[in-house]
Amino acid sequence: MIPQKRKPVPEPDAQPFSPQFSCRATGFGFTKMKKVVLVTGANSGIGLALCERLLSHDTEGLLLCLACRNVQRAQAARAALLASHPAAQVDLLQMDTSSVSSVLRTAQEVKVRYNRLDYLYLNAGIMPNPEFDAKAFFRGLFSSKVITMFATGDGILTQKDGVTPDGLQQVFATNLFGHFLLIRELEPVLCQEGRTSQLVWTSSSNANRSAFSLEDIQHRRGTQPYSSSKYATDLLSLSLNQHYNKQGLYSSVVSPGFVMTNLTFGILPSFPAFLWTLLMPVFWLIRVFTNTFTLTPYNGSEALLWLFRQKPESLDPYAKYHSLTSGLGNNYTQPHKMDITFETSESLYIKLLQLESDTRKKLAETQSAGPSLKT
Numbered sequence: 001m002i003p004q005k006r007k008p009v010p011e012p013d014a015q016p017f018s019p020q021f022s023c024r025a026t027g028f029g030f031t032k033m034k035k036v037v038l039v040t041g042a043n044s045g046i047g048l049a050l051c052e053r054l055l056s057h058d059t060e061g062l063l064l065c066l067a068c069r070n071v072q073r074a075q076a077a078r079a080a081l082l083a084s085h086p087a088a089q090v091d092l093l094q095m096d097t098s099s100v101s102s103v104l105r106t107a108q109e110v111k112v113r114y115n116r117l118d119y120l121y122l123n124a125g126i127m128p129n130p131e132f133d134a135k136a137f138f139r140g141l142f143s144s145k146v147i148t149m150f151a152t153g154d155g156i157l158t159q160k161d162g163v164t165p166d167g168l169q170q171v172f173a174t175n176l177f178g179h180f181l182l183i184r185e186l187e188p189v190l191c192q193e194g195r196t197s198q199l200v201w202t203s204s205s206n207a208n209r210s211a212f213s214l215e216d217i218q219h220r221r222g223t224q225p226y227s228s229s230k231y232a233t234d235l236l237s238l239s240l241n242q243h244y245n246k247q248g249l250y251s252s253v254v255s256p257g258f259v260m261t262n263l264t265f266g267i268l269p270s271f272p273a274f275l276w277t278l279l280m281p282v283f284w285l286i287r288v289f290t291n292t293f294t295l296t297p298y299n300g301s302e303a304l305l306w307l308f309r310q311k312p313e314s315l316d317p318y319a320k321y322h323s324l325t326s327g328l329g330n331n332y333t334q335p336h337k338m339d340i341t342f343e344t345s346e347s348l349y350i351k352l353l354q355l356e357s358d359t360r361k362k363l364a365e366t367q368s369a370g371p372s373l374k375t
């Protein structure tokens, strides 16, 4: 785990039944309990902007935990957050969402460190080896689908996926399955009597039913693993609500819009970052026609922050909450019904439970075989 200096602030309450905003007695009188918020992929882009905005919203009432795969980048993000919010408590965890053992180890550490988890932002994500279809893009520019194309990226992007050392498809493992395992492992801290917890997924407008198949949930055979993983995210969120709402756990999905981050810079690799910046006036113009061009991580994190402020019971499990920015640059959040069915979400859930069980068995076998048998 990442070494860090911890500030002498009170630990969250040890009582599982204590309400979210309760006070507890300490040697120095009564102290308001901190809400514990964990964000995956928090060291850059939308995740980092969210952390910044959460701390601006409530510096002292939150215990923010950044779960990142790269220790140096995580430490840099923590330093940046503390520079603007010196009174904040920001912890670090090393976690690679694409690795089963890393997720299980991190979950264990979370359970040891914190005995409550109020918000879990499932934000880490990748779009590896993207291929931009310039021909389809120019055809799209002169078609009736031009606005949809700019809002969703539909029809102009494909990716080449890889396989993880656990034998899972890279995009599926990183964007969806690692997060699913994390939730399952964290059940004891997420589902506590007398308290609600929220899961917030960074999904995408690129989630598309046509890219997803229940017969191939990992998208081994297609060329749109990213779109498939985000559609699966939408389905999974619905089934998590079905299975966990009665235990006080609620799940929602967000579409941050089109945001310029490391992920999107990778789409046109021959296009250096400064050229994207030069295109800003073009993007501002496009924003007049589609409010999905949020462009900055700050704007893109709007719906993620909005959900933080909502009562989870009031949220619609069939809605995707979109971060939107108007032509004049004003941010707002709007729910849109998702193109998903209850039956498909349940079928996916069953398949994920089966994969979880297979993966755990495989890991146990590898571990019992001992390190000498590992390649």
Ligand SMILES: NC(=O)C1=CN([C@@H]2O[C@H](COP(=O)(O)OP(=O)(O)OC[C@H]3O[C@@H](n4cnc5c(N)ncnc54)[C@H](OP(=O)(O)O)[C@@H]3O)[C@@H](O)[C@H]2O)C=CC1
Binding pocket: 040, 041, 042, 043, 044, 045, 046, 047, 067, 068, 069, 070, 073, 095, 096, 097, 098, 099, 123, 124, 125, 126, 174, 202, 203, 204, 205, 255, 256, 257, 258, 259, 260, 261, 262, 263, 264
């Ligand atoms: N940018 C956009 O237009 C949109 C983005 N999204 C989604 O937003 C989320 C955040 O992406 P964004 O901010 O754009 O891009 P960034 O690349 O800036 O952020 C992605 C974050 O995920 C982390 N990450 C990647 N792989 C892993 C892994 N295996 N384990 C742990 N962390 C990992 C990255 O860490 P590291 O720095 O080490 O790579 C990084 O912190 C993603 O889920 C993405 O799909 C959705 C719609 C639009």
Ligand SMILES: CC(C)CCC[C@@H](C)[C@H]1CC[C@H]2C3=C(CC[C@]12C)[C@@]1(C)CCC(=O)C[C@@H]1CC3
Binding pocket: 149, 150, 151, 152, 153, 156, 157, 203, 204, 205, 206, 257, 258, 259, 264, 267, 279, 282
């Ligand atoms: C003038 C040209 C260089 C403009 C090129 C624009 C496209 C590269 C982008 C238009 C819509 C964008 C988009 C995404 C990526 C970049 C675009 C295709 C996403 C697919 C990125 C990841 C997501 O999750 C959703 C985004 C939707 C819009």
